[in-house]
Amino acid sequence: MSPPHTGQFFARVLCRQLLLVMRRPIEMGNPLLFFAMVIVLFPLGLGPAPDKLANFAPGLLWITALLSNLLTSDAVFRSDFDDGSLEQLMLAPQPLFLSSLSYILAHWLTTGFLLALVSPVFALMLNLPISALGTLILSLLLGTAVLSLLGGIGAALTVGLKRGGMLISLLILPFYMPVLIFGAAAVQAAVTGTPPGPYLAILGAMLSLAIALAPLAIATGLRISLDA
């Protein structure tokens, strides 16, 4: 039996990751629960006035999505690193670029994607106008994908460290800022009625750049972390 070519192996690693997550589906709820709880914090902090909340809603929703993504991106490689599966992946003849991309895709499907689908519920709690919900979901879908890719770079660089969790936010948050700027601007534009198209286009451009370059950095980062 000849070794699988790259596409089959990509699909196999993806299915393996999704299977592992499905073994404990409750854990998929953790980022969503975190998102919900932080959204609840804002009215407590800023006061319940609907109009003030609506004014901040795009920014708050996006910042919370960003933070929940940051929290989960540390564990992308951690479990496989601890029990040695990551070493076996390094030795597979298939390119590491695509294997790490499948890891990130699995991570996005189980966190960012669900977050985007669930976010309208919390947007309504912050009095975001109904007209902006579609843009919110679309911008979160694009944005969390970019965030997962960038978070993957941080995860790859710190997977070998015992106390890498806190370090990852220091490394990766500066790269999250442009995504936040254009994501929140897209939702803000939808709220004010102007077409959000250009902002979503920029998010899409960032996504394509991240898909092309981030796995390179992730693969190199993994090789370095495993070598130490």
Add this chain to the structure above:
Amino acid sequence: MYFNTVQALLMMDGHGVYVWPAYLITAVIIVMLLVAPMRRRSRLLQRLAAEVRRAERKTVAGVRGGQ
């Protein structure tokens, strides 16, 4: 010289209280930037020199002990 008296220089008609501290802090940081590597290098060299001397003393003692 734009300012004719030292007093005018210090006051800089009201803005001196911002300009001088800014320059002072910058000067302090620049001095630290220049001095820190020098100190680190000399301390490292001293430690290594002591190590070398200790190693020499040991081998000399070793030779004397050997006879």
Add this chain to the structure above:
Amino acid sequence: MSISAIGAPLLEAQSLSLLRGGRELFCDLSLAVHAGQLWQIEGANGAGKTSLLRILCGLSRYGFEGKVVRPVAPLYLGHQPAVKALLSPRENLRWHLNGEGLYSAEQIDSALARVGLCGYEDVTSHTLSAGQHRRVNLARLFLSDARLWLLDEPFTAIDAQGVDETQALLASHVAAGGAVVMTSHQKLQVTCEVHTLKLVQSLIS
């Protein structure tokens, strides 16, 4: 199938030298592993056996001088058993990341049986003991079709009967034209000839 003539080596290391924490683990070490050879790397604890093996299999790429030529994709069994606690032994082997082809269900079951895990195929691994985890890892030897095997102390936590069975497998693999490089503290009772490589630990003068 007789041992093929000494062709191109399956694994070649040229003048490897590694410094770790001021200690020189090995210097100017060269090694050529040809088909049909069984190499055992001996040395005290901390002599750099695992580091050498990680360099040979390509896990370590920085931090050492010298070159490693490895035309074939190796099978590497490391200290960690690469077994996911959430998956059963059968699923672990089915979804293994070593990039080889899909193993059929019968192959997986027969391999698990030969390492003495029949009856445990569908138990989730976190209920299994560490020794059983290593056995699942060892089952990969029966499944893999890689010609070059790099094994890091494969016999730890394996009972006597398992060790004999594995040694027999190593001998047959080498006889069939494969190559094995392994580290182990035990003396190997194997029919074929064992080439040994001694790692003498030396402090930099």
Add this chain to the structure above:
Amino acid sequence: MWTFFHKLGSPPWLYAIAGAILRWLVPITLIALISGTVWGLLFTSPDFRQGNSYRIIYIHVPAAVVALAGYYVMAIAGAISLIWRMKMADVVMKAAAPVGAALTFIALLTGAIWGKPTWGTWWVWDARITSMLILLFLYLGVVALYESFDNKEAAGKACAVLSLVGMVNIPIVYKSVDWWYSLHQPASIKFTGESTIDSSMLYPLLLMIAAFYALFTCCLLMNMRAELLQRESRTQWVKRIADEKGRG
């Protein structure tokens, strides 16, 4: 040319060359810094709008310019160490990080102090200053990542990857922050927009920028020498230097 590039790889030769350069570069830097400051502070006339507080430009702008250039120096050194596997490029990167961080901090501090008289508040979310703050986070990220690795070899490689990712991201961050700034305050005055600065003020500024570049190079070379000694402390040539220092 190739042998020069190759010789850059041998630590003792690099150590000696850095020492030679420093011997004449440090005095030049000090002279340039002092003369630039004196010229800028004492001899130029105040800005008609901002009065004398504009004199802070002679340290704020050079620090900002050199800090950004410093990040690119670090990223390029990182790229060299990753692509050509030259250990010495790691040393350059490790030496550049703290100097760049300090210069970014100077730029931020003087920017804030300059903001007080002109805008009345210490911190202003101006586009340039916000981007400078993000640059400081990038620097601190590299320094923190380097400190968290025990194996310094792997630390150098990991920081090289991070600074490369940073280099790709810096234009994106700067453009998006500029764009973000124009979205929220379209009508406000552009604080750091280069109002047409007339020549009497421009020349001291250019001198100060040159002085800051020289300062960056000096600190970089000094840090490099210290780092070289640290990494090669077991080798013979370092022991010989320690001997001469001990006896000298």
